[in-house]
Amino acid sequence: MRAIGRDPVFIEDGAGARMMDVDGNEYIDWVCSWGPLILGHAHPAIVDAVAEAVSSGTSFGAPTEREVQLAAEIVERIPSVQMVRMTSSGTEATMSALRVARAATGREKVLKFSGAYHGHVDGLLAEAGSGLATQGIPASPGVPEAATRSTVVAPWNDPDAVVEATERHELAAILAEPVPANMGLVPPEPGFLELLRRRADETGALLIFDEVITGFRVGRGGVQELSGVVPDLTIMGKVLGGGLPAAAFGGPPALMELVAPAGDVYQAGTLSGNPLAVAAGLQTLRLLDGRAYRKLERTTDALARGLREAAADVGCEVRVQSLTGLLTVFFSDAPVGDYSAARASDLEAFAAFARALLDRGVYPPPSQFEAWFPSLAHTHEDVEQTIRAAREAFAEVAAR
Numbered sequence: 001m002r003a004i005g006r007d008p009v010f011i012e013d014g015a016g017a018r019m020m021d022v023d024g025n026e027y028i029d030w031v032c033s034w035g036p037l038i039l040g041h042a043h044p045a046i047v048d049a050v051a052e053a054v055s056s057g058t059s060f061g062a063p064t065e066r067e068v069q070l071a072a073e074i075v076e077r078i079p080s081v082q083m084v085r086m087t088s089s090g091t092e093a094t095m096s097a098l099r100v101a102r103a104a105t106g107r108e109k110v111l112k113f114s115g116a117y118h119g120h121v122d123g124l125l126a127e128a129g130s131g132l133a134t135q136g137i138p139a140s141p142g143v144p145e146a147a148t149r150s151t152v153v154a155p156w157n158d159p160d161a162v163v164e165a166t167e168r169h170e171l172a173a174i175l176a177e178p179v180p181a182n183m184g185l186v187p188p189e190p191g192f193l194e195l196l197r198r199r200a201d202e203t204g205a206l207l208i209f210d211e212v213i214t215g216f217r218v219g220r221g222g223v224q225e226l227s228g229v230v231p232d233l234t235i236m237g238k239v240l241g242g243g244l245p246a247a248a249f250g251g252p253p254a255l256m257e258l259v260a261p262a263g264d265v266y267q268a269g270t271l272s273g274n275p276l277a278v279a280a281g282l283q284t285l286r287l288l289d290g291r292a293y294r295k296l297e298r299t300t301d302a303l304a305r306g307l308r309e310a311a312a313d314v315g316c317e318v319r320v321q322s323l324t325g326l327l328t329v330f331f332s333d334a335p336v337g338d339y340s341a342a343r344a345s346d347l348e349a350f351a352a353f354a355r356a357l358l359d360r361g362v363y364p365p366p367s368q369f370e371a372w373f374p375s376l377a378h379t380h381e382d383v384e385q386t387i388r389a390a391r392e393a394f395a396e397v398a399a400r
């Protein structure tokens, strides 16, 4: 909220696509907890699932049947994932997947992309997106130099830089959000994901897709299903926990059996696979069928189209980049293909737009470097009301 010059909004409660702040203002919520709430707030089926789970004991430190059912649901949706390890956060899942990649390859270096965010893993807080981008923090103090020394950073959508980095460095892994959503939504150019796969194969690095945002959101099997580019390891989170803390990483047995106790790559977490989070996640995935994704696509498309038209009507220059369940309004006069283009957006215009929306009961991500998260709870009327508010907000920006 500081990025748009507003005080934080304190939330009282939420229902469906709406939430209420402590001052009694109602908002159409396009953040949805930064992605997990694909069914909206307090979905009755999730509330019931969690209530039932909580009354049966909140944590055991031993396996439960539902944990296996959730793993089976993941494996069924994502063919490249045949074994799963649960964690409580995407950060942990990333950290652990990297440990497996380093153990499997006997190498240390990892290639990541500028503007990508993979949680607050020490070594990955180099040119990271999300909150660091919003707050203009290039690298976090407190991260030892030794931690980032093995991180190689390349610009997204830059084939030459990828070829050069993979030639110059012996990499354990190429780590990518296959559709980055933490510098705003910046899809890969045609052929770019294929290049990552090819360079990983040619150089003996693993390809790791961080699908914490995109997994279970852009479609049943994430970006890897849409693109046909198959990673070695996949990191999942957000939607996977249905609004409770759950994340996971997975891949084929040849890699996952390196993880203790099957192998000797240590990984653990007291509350991993926690019964409440597993109940919420399992219920969420079970409600995400083909029909649900078609509805989410229609909602996203209608919102994207409406925002584009509203901006054009009042002469406000924006680029609306979107994919099922994800969208960013860039205040830019050209398509945004990488982090430096995202950073060149008119941040003052974005801030004015976001403030104007909040004043009209619409809650967008309060940062140019984040995505809107349409959910299945958003109705046609929510979209229409948002577009009406956006038209006025764009007009205010254009008149500045």
Ligand SMILES: *Cc1c(COP(=O)(O)O)cnc(C)c1O
Binding pocket: 088, 089, 090, 091, 092, 094, 117, 118, 119, 120, 177, 182, 210, 211, 212, 213, 237, 238, 247
């Ligand atoms: C949110 C996010 C993470 C980190 O997940 P946490 O649960 O917040 O630790 C990792 N990768 C991506 C792509 C994310 O969007």
